[in-house]
Ligand SMILES: NC(=O)C1=CN([C@@H]2O[C@H](COP(=O)(O)OP(=O)(O)OC[C@H]3O[C@@H](n4cnc5c(N)ncnc54)[C@H](O)[C@@H]3O)[C@@H](O)[C@H]2O)C=CC1
């Protein structure tokens with residue numbers, strides 16, 4: 499089987515290196531030889547030896563090369579990448595990609611094009627890097643009705659939160675380090691503002707719930723507003739702050755949300771640190787299952803890219819309509835997009851940090867506002883004000899309620915004249 503790789507950056511370089519190093523194992527697993535016949539790259543990668551490979555500076559040469567059976571798209575972005583993948587499909591090539599933005603935003607179109615042409619698009623590396631989560635959702639858990647899943651699905655974000663908590667590093671310092679390690683997206687706002695996690699969440703939700711990809715329906719909040727103080731208060735309350743993607747089926751529809759979340763520290767997923775990712779999936783038959791591993795990095799991601807190449811090799815002689823469906827269920831069985839709920843209808847609880855003037859009666863007003871919204875206060879921290887300080891931080895955890903009620907309570911608290919500035923609020927999930 500002949501492979502053409504487009505993009506020779508972090509993941510492209512890692513893929514060439516691992517394929518070269520493990521060529522004997524890969525061939526044995528495929529039952530045929532697998533050879534990289536062309537690489538399309540604007541520039542060489544000093545970490546990767548391509549002296550024995552035909553390298554073109556024009557990636558469309560690869561998509562139009564009649565010798566290439568499988569095009570591996572590792573350039574990133576959604577414009578050129580979409581065109582490249584559509585060209586490869588039109589030329590009858592199978593596609594392997596690590597590009598979650600491409601699948602989340604154009605997957606419905608690309609899957610239809612691939613199905614019409616009888617080729618495969620494989621995208622294991624697109625979610626949670628090296629963790630075989632696509633395969634687990636689509637194949638390993640195929641006997642279950644999946645009720646919910648929640649994951650730390652951005653390595654850069656988890657690395658930043660971990661460095662802030664464990665080493666007291668600043669947000670900016672930790673982000674620069676994640677970029678130097680090759681974890682971050684070309685535009686790191688995708689990582690820190692939750693866009694990358696939203697891309698990955700819709701891919702998982704589509705597989706788990708048999709629905710079309712609905713990227714524009716995800717509620718997305720990043721980690722750029724998480725302060726060191728909140729990480730410390732969360733610790734004091736027995737929680738860790740993680741950036742989670744959550745997809746949950748409720749009686750009314752599907753919640754799709756990405757936001758910083760307090761998780762009880764006793765949960766395994768609360769202890770997933772650094773660039774590691776983890777996805778917790780709850781199936782009706784199997785119960786909770788947890789998948790853990792490196793969410794980013796050259797070789798960890800290459801591991802997933804190559805697993806897809808092996809999968810394609812194993813199905814080359816299988817009739818297209820007999821292969822594993824690209825979206826988890828057959829196209830005609832996909833549900834409706836209207837099922838995605840508005841964030842107002844999501845059920846969660848809040849961590850709130852309030853800057854209150856050190857005067858009597860403040861807490862009773864906050865408690866009254868909460869109780870009028872049907873929310874109770876489950877835990878509270880109030881330290882002595884610092885010397886000469888008029889303001890005192892008050893931290894509380896609420897009971898579960900609809901997002902709309904929690905937001906209403908926050909607005910009323912912010913309107914009190916005994917409170918200063920906005921209320922810091924982070925959602926809390928028990929995950930069990
Ligand atoms: N870095 C990571 O740990 C992970 C990355 N991914 C995804 O893998 C893909 C690649 O990411 P990285 O390797 O990190 O990016 P990168 O920026 O290191 O590499 C991309 C390479 O593609 C080249 N390229 C882009 N457009 C091109 C064009 N039109 N013609 C020729 N070359 C072009 C760039 O010059 C660069 O060398 C992205 O979709 C990313 O989201 C997925 C999982 C993990």
Ligand SMILES: N[C@@H](CC=O)C(=O)O
Nearest residue numbers: 652653654682683794
């Ligand atoms: N930038 C992404 C790369 C992997 O998908 C991340 O940090 O998780």
Ligand code: NA
Nearest residue numbers: 622625627629
């Ligand atoms: Na994966």
